[in-house]
Amino acid sequence: MISAVKEKALAAKTSKTKKMSGAEMVIEALVEQGIDTIFGYPGGAVLPIYDALFQQNKVKHILCRHEQGAAHAAEGYARSTGKTGVVLVTSGPGATNAVTGLTDALLDSIPLVCITGQVPTFLIGNDAFQEADTTGITRPCTKHNYLVKDVNDLSNILHEAFHISGSGRPGPVVIDLPKDVQFAEGNYINKANAITHMYQPQTEPDMMAIEEAVRLIANAKKPIFYTGGGVINAGPKASKDLTEFVKKTGHPITSTLMGLGAFPAHEEQWLGMLGMHGTYEANWAMHDCDVMVCIGARFDDRITGDIAKFSPKSKKIHIDIDPSSINKIVSVDLPIVADAGSAITAMLKIWKDKKYKVNQDALNRWWSKIDEWRSVNCLSYKNSDTIIKPQFALERLRHHLSKQKKDVFITTEVGQHQMWAAQFLPFDKPNHWMTSGGLGTMGYGLPAAIGTQLGNPDGLVIDVAGEASILMNIQEMSTAVQYNLPVKIFILNNQWMGMVRQWQELLHGERYSQSYTESLPDFVKLAEAYGGVGLRADTPDELDGVIEQMLKTDKVTIVDVRTCQSENCFPMIPSGKAHNEMILAADADKFDKKLV
Amino acid sequence: MVVKGKKQSISVYGDGPGDRAIERHTLSVLVDNEPGVLARVIGLFSGRGYNIESLTVAETNKELNQSRMTIIAVGTPAVIDQIRHQLERLVPVHRVNDLTEEGDHVERELALVKVVGTDEKRIEALRSANIFRARVVDSTQESFVFEVTGSADKVNAFIDLMIPLGMVNVSRTGSAAISRGPDKM
Ligand SMILES: Cc1ncc(C[n+]2csc(CCOP(=O)(O)OP(=O)(O)O)c2C)c(N)n1
Numbered sequence A: 001m002i003s004a005v006k007e008k009a010l011a012a013k014t015s016k017t018k019k020m021s022g023a024e025m026v027i028e029a030l031v032e033q034g035i036d037t038i039f040g041y042p043g044g045a046v047l048p049i050y051d052a053l054f055q056q057n058k059v060k061h062i063l064c065r066h067e068q069g070a071a072h073a074a075e076g077y078a079r080s081t082g083k084t085g086v087v088l089v090t091s092g093p094g095a096t097n098a099v100t101g102l103t104d105a106l107l108d109s110i111p112l113v114c115i116t117g118q119v120p121t122f123l124i125g126n127d128a129f130q131e132a133d134t135t136g137i138t139r140p141c142t143k144h145n146y147l148v149k150d151v152n153d154l155s156n157i158l159h160e161a162f163h164i165s166g167s168g169r170p171g172p173v174v175i176d177l178p179k180d181v182q183f184a185e186g187n188y189i190n191k192a193n194a195i196t197h198m199y200q201p202q203t204e205p206d207m208m209a210i211e212e213a214v215r216l217i218a219n220a221k222k223p224i225f226y227t228g229g230g231v232i233n234a235g236p237k238a239s240k241d242l243t244e245f246v247k248k249t250g251h252p253i254t255s256t257l258m259g260l261g262a263f264p265a266h267e268e269q270w271l272g273m274l275g276m277h278g279t280y281e282a283n284w285a286m287h288d289c290d291v292m293v294c295i296g297a298r299f300d301d302r303i304t305g306d307i308a309k310f311s312p313k314s315k316k317i318h319i320d321i322d323p324s325s326i327n328k329i330v331s332v333d334l335p336i337v338a339d340a341g342s343a344i345t346a347m348l349k350i351w352k353d354k355k356y357k358v359n360q361d362a363l364n365r366w367w368s369k370i371d372e373w374r375s376v377n378c379l380s381y382k383n384s385d386t387i388i389k390p391q392f393a394l395e396r397l398r399h400h401l402s403k404q405k406k407d408v409f410i411t412t413e414v415g416q417h418q419m420w421a422a423q424f425l426p427f428d429k430p431n432h433w434m435t436s437g438g439l440g441t442m443g444y445g446l447p448a449a450i451g452t453q454l455g456n457p458d459g460l461v462i463d464v465a466g467e468a469s470i471l472m473n474i475q476e477m478s479t480a481v482q483y484n485l486p487v488k489i490f491i492l493n494n495q496w497m498g499m500v501r502q503w504q505e506l507l508h509g510e511r512y513s514q515s516y517t518e519s520l521p522d523f524v525k526l527a528e529a530y531g532g533v534g535l536r537a538d539t540p541d542e543l544d545g546v547i548e549q550m551l552k553t554d555k556v557t558i559v560d561v562r563t564c565q566s567e568n569c570f571p572m573i574p575s576g577k578a579h580n581e582m583i584l585a586a587d588a589d590k591f592d593k594k595l596v
Numbered sequence B: 001m002v003v004k005g006k007k008q009s010i011s012v013y014g015d016g017p018g019d020r021a022i023e024r025h026t027l028s029v030l031v032d033n034e035p036g037v038l039a040r041v042i043g044l045f046s047g048r049g050y051n052i053e054s055l056t057v058a059e060t061n062k063e064l065n066q067s068r069m070t071i072i073a074v075g076t077p078a079v080i081d082q083i084r085h086q087l088e089r090l091v092p093v094h095r096v097n098d099l100t101e102e103g104d105h106v107e108r109e110l111a112l113v114k115v116v117g118t119d120e121k122r123i124e125a126l127r128s129a130n131i132f133r134a135r136v137v138d139s140t141q142e143s144f145v146f147e148v149t150g151s152a153d154k155v156n157a158f159i160d161l162m163i164p165l166g167m168v169n170v171s172r173t174g175s176a177a178i179s180r181g182p183d184k185m
């Protein structure tokens, strides 16, 4: 239902509108919104839309093999292209299967518009076949959702959905569309005439606060930039300006898992990722800093560790587009509600205009402290001639990728391999790293790689996977084969749910309850069965050859890298501990394993 | 954030907020009067574990199709702040005012109180009702229904008084609130 005012305004515009069916409106709105690729799975309650899809060629539909896969594919597409991802699924099981993808997109702020079919309006509430209360189920896992009951509301809702999904802090929006509304004829309001201004989040920063922030940054003795996914979401210019600004200050910078790539990892000022499996230098610098500049990150518990001991001596500046993120977990000294890009650009401009200089002596002292932490070499590991260490496999992958001419995109599943990928692969550009951060969804990586490859046909897309996670959406191999998507699945196969095993070893008295992955398939044969390529590396000396082969294939390829089964991912801040209580590979044995 | 007396935590997520001061705030929330808006607000409170003491809602502007909700929420100052921001994130929510924070406001609740009894108790009930300016809206030989309005405290006091005098049932609206003075909000 729309307000009387809105209705009147819309009525005034209907003279200029076209008549069409609800299903046709969906296509028309997608085209107007610049969407040429959508991900979905058909079913009874969306057949009118599939019929309309069949009769046009402006929007390409990618048939995934599971609605969760479709949602993650749309996420990968969105994150790697900066566009909105679109998902189309049927009612009931189609909608419930998409819920994990929607929740993932909500937690990682990915713009998605998901259209779900619904039973006809006159059957809603009757437990009709394949009826589910989709708006009820998805209310807490979407930024907003709609149940459309009148076809004349549909086009405006479609345009508003894109507006809401992509503006402010991005997120998923569900439009639940009963079948009779898809068939019904109504007035189509085009994008230009649609009324979407009701939702207008603040994006421009308070300039007084920005001036104050720049002053604090310039006068800091032990500064650190701590950036997150918000910088990526703000678009490539935000990353570019961030890089310029941080270079101008000469300050150290770290980022969250979601923020990797906003600042080039090859730069001296880059300290690596922070948090539970972040680097020693990043976490210590966070702990000891005197000014923390948090941009587009949200003080997640995987970042802060023990809140009471989190960076106790610092003045904290927090720039975020979502006011509810500010002071939610950590109380900050200078809150700035703004789009990360607008805020960074503004800070850079003031820095230049006012010719700010840093306190170079203090900064030098801070850097020599940081260099001490760096010399700990926290990512070092004991290599082996006989067994493939997962870190070594990634170092070899990094080596081969550095010679690649293609644009390289990395996705991951969830577990140790994800953390190692974040630690060992170099991320130099935004939108080239797709991982499930907030929700930690196993099964994200393959469909996300598919979406990424579709959005970047000339790119090289690699899913760094674990053998357990990959099985969660393995059916998407079929999708990759159908659309000739040569994504590479680099499985660090330790035959364990490694991250679970690690916690059980360190925190649960080495009782390995249900974390061994029994009865694994033969991944080489599995790849071949789907029509892809399967490769295997059993020993360290086989790695280079296998990686070279993988990079040459033009089909979806699984590489089964048989790694050390007992390797743990370090550094690690055990949950609830402080940044300076991190454990390193070297002192893992001294770790009190009785702590639970 | 201040955490008092933190011990080694059993949970990997650390301890909860502990014994920090709990406050009671009255929030006035302007929303689009559309299906699902109440569910969104209620879902927010249950999903994020916020405590609600009372919630009232009714349409207040037919032309704009808007309703006003009055929510009494309890929590630490940080939680109350979060509640306000989280409410503001909801798309159909236009405005959230923390009346407790913003200064003087009037808060009123209405209760219908049914008292059954004869003789002394009945007379006493009527006398007390008079003192509280409660109106009799229904009466039989052996019962009264009183309508009482006022702050939640006043309503509570009236109910406490009526219990020993034969109160058998009560229905309350929850608080409605508005700021004092000429300010629009
Ligand atoms: C859908 C889902 N279920 C359960 C978990 C909990 N979990 C986190 S990591 C992990 C193990 C992953 O194993 P694998 O994919 O082999 O990766 P590894 O840690 O061995 O690298 C599990 C079960 C999760 N993150 N997602």
Ligand SMILES: [Mg+2]
Binding pocket: A415, A466, A467, A468, A492, A493, A494, A495, A496, A497, A498
């Ligand atoms: Mg594994």
